[in-house]
């Protein structure tokens with residue numbers, strides 16, 4: 488379909504001027520060509536999406552997810568990070584074959600796209616990352632994906648432990664194949680898992696290779712106090728400071744969590760423009776703590792949102808993360824410390840900026856790529872809210888998403904996913920998860 492028209496609705500642009508408009512949004516050739524007023528298709532090849540009673544807005548950008556973990560949803564509850572990894576998640580990931588990784592990624596795509604998430608940054612498992620790219624390609628999701636890199640570590644199963652050189656070579660090959668693929672809808676990000684699973688050599692070489700390729704870096708940092716103590720013991724420095732010393736800081740680096748930071752590390756994030764990837768559900772469920780997000784944002788640190796993996800959430804739902812990002816800080820910083828409009832920006836334009844896609848997606852502006860969603864705000868659980876930001880953050884749910892367009896392609900129409908067979912994806916996921924967990 489070369490033209491798509493969102494007809495009617497309230498247009499929440501999330502542009503720098505915070506414009507809210509009424510009328511139609513027209514997308515042509517994968518770009519936004521009209522905002523507001525009456526949209527008249529210019530060609531005969533068009534589709535009209537009814538958006539009355541909806542907010543029409545940029546799709547959500549989740550900057551930290553693990554689509555390979557979706558089959559472990561509900562299998563790793565009520566554990567703290569290091570036990571969660573060693574007892575369940577790493578053995579699970581080590582047991583995954585290529586078809587399992589694909590099935591897990593498909594299940595994630597069904598949930599993400601139907602819930603209005605149009606872009607993710609994904610940390611895969613160590614192997615079979617081509618499968619995740621292929622699924623994102625077919626599903627129509629915009630994705631920045633990287634294989635997890637792990638060449639050392641206590642409790643890492645043999646099936647995940649890599650040779651340093653082999654890890655770098657595989658990452659480089661994936662980057663070569665996929666970085667910029669599908670009209671730049673797919674990109675590669677180097678993804679060393681976290682300090683405790685990476686040698687210093689691997690981290691140093693990753694910085695060099697990612698910068699040479701123009702790819703992002705994506706890792707976990709300072710999530711949990713036991714992790715922090717182990718990094719100090721093992722590497723002689725605080726987690727973020729240690730990464731900074733190796734060159735892993737800057738606008739091209741995304742650090743998931745950052746719950747526990749020293750004052751010096753807060754300064755490093757601010758001064759280098761390093762991206763903080765906030766995962767409120769995951770931080771609560773793994774009992775990691777609460778990142779000081781409003782305070783860090785006030786200091787100038789850039790923050791975006793992600794659901795992390797299904798086994799530590801247990802959803803991949805942008806609405807849940809927005810709601811928690813707005814609520815969990817208020818008892819500490821007061822009711823105005825994290826306002827709904829800023830949370831919507833964090834979940835859209837903030838995510839796009841974190842992924843180096845700020846000029847392309849994340850807001851509705853003429854000429855930007857058409858990643859556009861329509862969210863119903865006339866449900867009994869939403870009306871009579873006036874502010875579209877308050878509706879989105881405090882009242883709406885993923886099931887309120889009516890239409891989703893990515894790169895000008897309609898992927899969800901009247902709540903129906905058009906790119907994957909959702910019932911089949913769900914039954915395949917259930918059967919595979921049963922087999923995998925029976926074998927562990």
Ligand SMILES: [Zn+2]
Nearest residue numbers: 707743795796
């Ligand atoms: Zn994670």
